[in-house]
Amino acid sequence: MSEQILLTDFAFRWDENHILIRVGSRNGRASASPVLLRMIEEIEPEVRSLLSPRAVYTILPHRETNGHRIFDKAVQVALGISTIGPALEDEVERQFRDGDMLRGLLLDAFGTAAIVQIFKTVERRIVAEALGRGLWPGRRFSPGYRGWPLEEQRFVFSRVDATAAGVRLNESCMMIPRKSNSFRINLFADRTLTTRRLPGTARPPIS
Amino acid sequence: MDDLNAIYGRMAEAIVVGDPEAAAGLARRALEDRLDLQDVIEKGYIPGIRRVGLLWESGDYFLPELISSAACMKAAMAVLKPALEASAAVGLSRGRIVIGTIEGDIHDIGKNLVASMLAANAFDVVDLGADVKPDRFIDAAVEARADVIGLSALLTTTMLGQRRVIERLRERGLRDRFKVLVGGAPANRAWAADIGADGYGENALAAVARAGELVAEKRSS
Numbered sequence: 287m288s289e290q291i292l293l294t295d296f297a298f299r300w301d302e303n304h305i306l307i308r309v310g311s312r313n314g315r316a317s318a319s320p321v322l323l324r325m326i327e328e329i330e331p332e333v334r335s336l337l338s339p340r341a342v343y344t345i346l347p348h349r350e351t352n353g354h355r356i357f358d359k360a361v362q363v364a365l366g367i368s369t370i371g372p373a374l375e376d377e378v379e380r381q382f383r384d385g386d387m388l389r390g391l392l393l394d395a396f397g398t399a400a401i402v403q404i405f406k407t408v409e410r411r412i413v414a415e416a417l418g419r420g421l422w423p424g425r426r427f428s429p430g431y432r433g434w435p436l437e438e439q440r441f442v443f444s445r446v447d448a449t450a451a452g453v454r455l456n457e458s459c460m461m462i463p464r465k466s467n468s469f470r471i472n473l474f475a476d477r478t479l480t481t482r483r484l485p486g487t488a489r490p491p492i493s
Numbered sequence: 494m495d496d497l498n499a500i501y502g503r504m505a506e507a508i509v510v511g512d513p514e515a516a517a518g519l520a521r522r523a524l525e526d527r528l529d530l531q532d533v534i535e536k537g538y539i540p541g542i543r544r545v546g547l548l549w550e551s552g553d554y555f556l557p558e559l560i561s562s563a564a565c566m567k568a569a570m571a572v573l574k575p576a577l578e579a580s581a582a583v584g585l586s587r588g589r590i591v592i593g594t595i596e597g598d599i600h601d602i603g604k605n606l607v608a609s610m611l612a613a614n615a616f617d618v619v620d621l622g623a624d625v626k627p628d629r630f631i632d633a634a635v636e637a638r639a640d641v642i643g644l645s646a647l648l649t650t651t652m653l654g655q656r657r658v659i660e661r662l663r664e665r666g667l668r669d670r671f672k673v674l675v676g677g678a679p680a681n682r683a684w685a686a687d688i689g690a691d692g693y694g695e696n697a698l699a700a701v702a703r704a705g706e707l708v709a710e711k712r713s714s
Contacts, residue, residue, distance in 0.1 A: 309555075309556055309557050310555045310556025310557065311555040311556070311557060312552075312555060317555060318557070319511075319557070319558070321511070321561075322557050378602070382602075382605050385564060385567055386564070387560045387563065387564060387605065387606070387609055388557055388560045388561055388564065390602075390605075391556070391557070391560060391602070391606075392557075394602055430648070430650075436648070436650050456597070456599065456624075457597060458597030458598065458648075458650060458651055459650070460597070460598070460599055460648075462599065464599060464600065
């Protein structure tokens, strides 16, 4: 297994509007009741205590991939797995079981916001690392999207130390804990191959 | 009569504004005053949850408000339930539904919301949880004498399990015994028709409405 980078230190910032939209308040704060806004304030400190973020990523040469066409033209491929840990999900389940569905839903929304922040942090790190090596990172994709079958989770989990991340796959290739994410970022030698908008550059045309 | 209507109005209002203490308090008062519990539910609380549904449809209410109102219904029903059971009141249930997330799929928040809205709208709900095998849905539906089996799936890969449940119903000679309602992010009306489901609920309230129609269809057939 190639070098595995484990990250556990993440800073979280919550956008109240994003939380509200995630629980279905389409207009965010503008349409939220004072009760709901107060609940969000109350829940936030609890959320932090329920998060145990972990992320592991590795960067492989193309020859160590499984040869799937989605890796074509990449000279290296970054693969990552990240999670918020199981505690928040357990609490969401408890809240639903005990009948406090709104609290459960809000906690779940915070969990979703947290996993997004985790994998975006990892993504930024990989992008910086790749650019530092003179490679051009493509966009981040997860198994199950854009022509990369969900079953490819097994390949990702065979190359990334999922145990260190605290994530496992079930028979349907779903990750447990559910608030987890897996992804690839292809790294190219040729800048024209990436569709990622990079700092200080215009998005290259898609040929 | 005016007093009673005012009480029913306050019950409905407690549901609409999402005040569980008021909803439960009014239910306790109904018991103390020996009100007809069937009327309490049908003229008090149910109109409240129906109004919530209309507010959702008009875009004035969102999911958090729906959930709050469902929780209020639950609080009121928890107070009334022992007396209802003791009096063997009949005719309050709008139907019995066995619901769960399909085998291989571990996502259940959407299903939980549907189950809660069904319960809030006076359906008897047997919630099997997530990752439920096809035969478990069927066995539970037989045992509960359910009207409807509700199948949730979050992913295109797991939604195939909805078809599998319907196939198993046919294989076991039970297809005509239950109506099947499907839902979840990847499902749609065309999918429901393709797999031979009886209905599709695109959100929690649509599922409640469709479930009501399916129960009526089943009981009239």
